[in-house]
Amino acid sequence: MQTPQDLARAPGRIADAPRPVAVLDMGATAIRLVVAELAVGQPPRLLEEASRAVMLGKDAFTHGRLGSPTIEATLRALEGFRRIMDSYGVVRYRAVATSAVREAINRDTFLDRVRLRAGIDVEVIDGSEENRLTYVAVREALREHEAMTTSDSLLAEVGGGSADLSFLRKGEPVYSGTYVLGAIRMRQNLASWHGSHEQRVRLFRRHVQNVIGDIRREMPLREARHFVALGGDVRFAADQVVGEEPGRPARTVERERFLAFCEEAVALDDDQLAERYRLPLAEVETLVPALIVYRELLLETQAEAVLVPEASLRAGLLLDMAQADLGRGMEDFSRQVLASASALGERYRFDAPHSSQVARLAIRLFDELKGEHGLGSRDRLLLEVAALLHDVGIFVSLRGHHKHAQYLLSVSEIFGLSRDDMAVISNVARYHRRAAPNKSHLPYMALDSEARVRVNKLAAILRVANALDADHLQKLRDVRVVREDDNWVLEVEGAGDLTIERLAALARSDLLTEVFGRKLGFREAGGRT
Structure with missing residues (x-):
């Protein structure tokens, strides 16, 4: 990607x-x-x-x-x-x-x-990159609209193979996902079925409602006050209901008018749609299943209208x-990813102060060791996400929570991150404690050799960062890595007794020593070792 x-x-x-x-x-x-x-x-x-x-x-x-x-x-x-x-x-x-x-x-x-x-x-x-690019286009088209500034919004695009959804809070994506609600996919699932059009529509509705039931457990759909819809089928609906509005960044279709049009269009079979609206069959095939998806999603929200912006994947x-040419891409991308990661942590009731402290210390160590690990800005972001979410496995059980974290993160979605990214993050989180990476660990061995090396380096840093907040009291203000002969010394600034942090950091430096070939020392600023 x-x-x-x-x-x-x-x-x-x-x-x-x-x-x-x-x-x-x-x-x-x-x-x-x-x-x-x-x-x-x-x-x-x-x-x-x-x-x-x-x-x-x-x-x-x-x-x-x-x-x-x-x-x-x-x-x-x-x-x-x-x-x-x-x-x-x-x-x-x-x-x-x-x-x-x-x-x-x-x-x-x-x-x-x-x-x-x-x-x-x-x-x-993959779906996460589609979501990100679509969001980039919508944010530009609606940058002054309250849907992107002060309210909660649901962003939906129904494509041929899937529906991409993002839940935005004051314009920032906090939840996102790709779901099997694509218009062509839904039609092909019933390709060998020869019932009436009315029966087909009922089956479409049932499928959509079942999937939306799953989405409700992942996104607070009911909190959305705005519904932003993209895609050729919803643009067609807007054309029919409010007409074209050249020069405007988005068209607004009142909720009841949109629902009424959906009911009217869905009642027509393919031949009737083609005749009434003079559409080619290729466009007709997607219209009914797509409108059913948009209708059911709209009903899940508080939105009083459907916003149809002039935005697309290509615009994104x-x-x-x-x-990227202005040098602003990565900063925006990181903010969006971290907002989504924090929302995922909240879903699993993570310890936010501890997780934020570990993430801050991990990034500090990453920057201090930049000349040693040779990793880039994207790896830095993956480390920060893994640090934020390293303890989510406690939601399942405290015992073996590092393994639970690996599984939960491997099957979760974070806005803008690919499945390969999540595989790295889940493995880094898995190794924040206990055993180091091993050939007997299947999720680790499923990675290619380059990804395994990245996991080793990032996990080594995360283990030490986690140890530096061992009692979850956020006592450390800063940490530096000082080179002394062939060793590294953690020089820390903090408040209170740091004995637990010192013992934990030295005990969990095993992977750091193995990966970078340096023994680790610990010293409080001012000289106490």
């Missing part, structure tokens, strides 16, 4: 002069291209948009793989997109694929053919590139 700091280092990074860039989104129902001009400090200027309907999701969600005709149609579309990019002199681009390609068994072979034939490298992103990709 490319992060803001990766993009900032990418070849062809824009200087002061505007340069053409491109973003490409390979979704479940279509492939879309945007070519734009970026200049430092200016919003992206659209040069050209292109879209081709290719039903990747039909193959992926029915058979688990992409069929030859679908692959050929995709390659032809991408060859055309490559010609458009070349005509503008595009060098810098970001091409992403979402759930359909992500779930296809033959995705690696498919992506290799795309690279060789169209000359486009496509990055498969462009804005992400622009923010």
